[in-house]
Amino acid sequence: MAENSGGKKSNPATWRQGTQLVRGGQERTAFNETSEGLFLTSGYVYETADEAERAFKGDLDRYMYSRYANPTVAMFEKRLALLEGAKKCISTASGMAAVFAALASQLQAGDRVVASRALFGSCHYIINDQLPKFGIETVLVDGTDLDQWKQALSQKTQCVFMESPSNPSLEIIDIRAVSELAHEAGARVIVDNVFATPILQHPLELGADIVMYSATKHIDGQGRTMGGAILTSDMDFFDDQLTPFFRHTGPTLSPFNAWVMVKGLETLDVRIARHCENALAVAEFLSKQKGINKVLYPGLESHPQFELAMTQMSSGGTMVSFEVDGGKEAAFNFLNSLRLIDISNNLGDAKSLTTHPATTTHQRLTPEERHVIGISDGLVRLSVGLEDVDDLKEDLDQGLGQAKA
Numbered sequence: 024m025a026e027n028s029g030g031k032k033s034n035p036a037t038w039r040q041g042t043q044l045v046r047g048g049q050e051r052t053a054f055n056e057t058s059e060g061l062f063l064t065s066g067y068v069y070e071t072a073d074e075a076e077r078a079f080k081g082d083l084d085r086y087m088y089s090r091y092a093n094p095t096v097a098m099f100e101k102r103l104a105l106l107e108g109a110k111k112c113i114s115t116a117s118g119m120a121a122v123f124a125a126l127a128s129q130l131q132a133g134d135r136v137v138a139s140r141a142l143f144g145s146c147h148y149i150i151n152d153q154l155p156k157f158g159i160e161t162v163l164v165d166g167t168d169l170d171q172w173k174q175a176l177s178q179k180t181q182c183v184f185m186e187s188p189s190n191p192s193l194e195i196i197d198i199r200a201v202s203e204l205a206h207e208a209g210a211r212v213i214v215d216n217v218f219a220t221p222i223l224q225h226p227l228e229l230g231a232d233i234v235m236y237s238a239t240k241h242i243d244g245q246g247r248t249m250g251g252a253i254l255t256s257d258m259d260f261f262d263d264q265l266t267p268f269f270r271h272t273g274p275t276l277s278p279f280n281a282w283v284m285v286k287g288l289e290t291l292d293v294r295i296a297r298h299c300e301n302a303l304a305v306a307e308f309l310s311k312q313k314g315i316n317k318v319l320y321p322g323l324e325s326h327p328q329f330e331l332a333m334t335q336m337s338s339g340g341t342m343v344s345f346e347v348d349g350g351k352e353a354a355f356n357f358l359n360s361l362r363l364i365d366i367s368n369n370l371g372d373a374k375s376l377t378t379h380p381a382t383t384t385h386q387r388l389t390p391e392e393r394h395v396i397g398i399s400d401g402l403v404r405l406s407v408g409l410e411d412v413d414d415l416k417e418d419l420d421q422g423l424g425q426a427k428a
């Protein structure tokens with residue numbers, strides 16, 4: 024489609040972040056609509072049979088089928104790529120579809136993957152249960168220990184996968200140092216940047232090769248739609264591996280969801296600032312309460328990797344985890360007493376949401392596997408929303424009062 028920016032000639036690459044979020048990637052139709060158009064169409068018509076032939080040969084660059092590309096989806100991808108500073112973006116139906124496509128598109132039997140062990144439950148499943156079925160060796164390390172990375176990456180490896188901050192233990196990985204080790208071992212580095220969001224951390228600038236998101240979380244930001252994205256500037260990976268895998272296996276984002284996401288990006292920086300401000304205030308508040316063994320928040324000096332977090336992230340983020348004294352029973356009492364904050368395993372929503380990882384998102388893991396990544400029976404994960412922080416503090420306070428009851 025011809026680019027129609029309503030007669031304006033400004034170059035998007037020179038825009039500052041706030042402008043890219045509002046205007047990046049927009050293509051207007053001949054109707055000159057203000058807001059991004061929603062193209063609910065599966066297919067596209069060709070003027071002639073010859074045109075279809077040329078498109079299928081790759082001699083003509085045009086929309087062919089919405090499993091491959093769609094104008095609304097393309098606006099979302101271009102906007103997110105500008106924000107990330109990546110050459111290319113492919114969006115997917117969910118964050119997990121992005122994780123699986125990023126790995127499966129480039130791996131084959133005999134390959135080796137090294138990953139940090141503090142992973143989201145479904146990422147753990149793909150790396151530990153799925154990839155080995157295809158003859159891929161997977162090695163898990165303590166992501167916070169550079170010596171373990173060094174040892175695991177002392178032999179040839181194809182992919183390194185990590186989550187920083189991790190879900191839900193909020194461990195921080197030195198992305199720059201691990202990327203250097205990975206590149207020496209011949210590996211591409213994939214960073215699951217969901218917790219940091221594209222606002223707070225830029226893994227490609229720190230040396231990573233591929234960044235992925237669950238757009239379901241902060242990018243939608245209001246808990247409506249599922250989506251994901253893979254971003255990279257590695258054109259060999261993008262053209263030869265990811266694009267054909269994506270086109271023929273079909274983890275495509277729906278145009279409607281892309282439209283919600285592209286509107287979500289417009290307010291992402293404003294929302295993240297408020298989420299982070301609330302999260303820091305909640306973390307500081309929780310640190311002073313009785314009945315809590317520890318509070319994990321990368322923006323608190325008490326976090327074991329506070330300094331590293333502050334060098335690679337511009338803020339402590341939107342998530343706070345804490346351990347209620349008294350194990351599962353106390354944690355459940357606390358959750359069940361909340362009057363405002365909802366119990367939900369989703370995160371990155373305008374509404375504050377809390378979950379008990381040991382019995383939900385990480386239930387599939389063995390107790391030993393949970394123990395080594397710091398998921399105790401008293402651990403509670405809180406996605407801090409956009410409400411008035413005083414209402415959140417009051418609710419947490421009264422909930423903690425019931426924890427030991």
Ligand SMILES: *Cc1c(COP(=O)(O)O)cnc(C)c1O
Pocket residue numbers: 117118119120143145146186190215217218236237238239240249250251
């Ligand atoms: C939610 C989440 C995912 C998966 O995203 P979906 O959109 O739910 O498929 C992957 N990684 C992390 C860190 C997440 O929090």
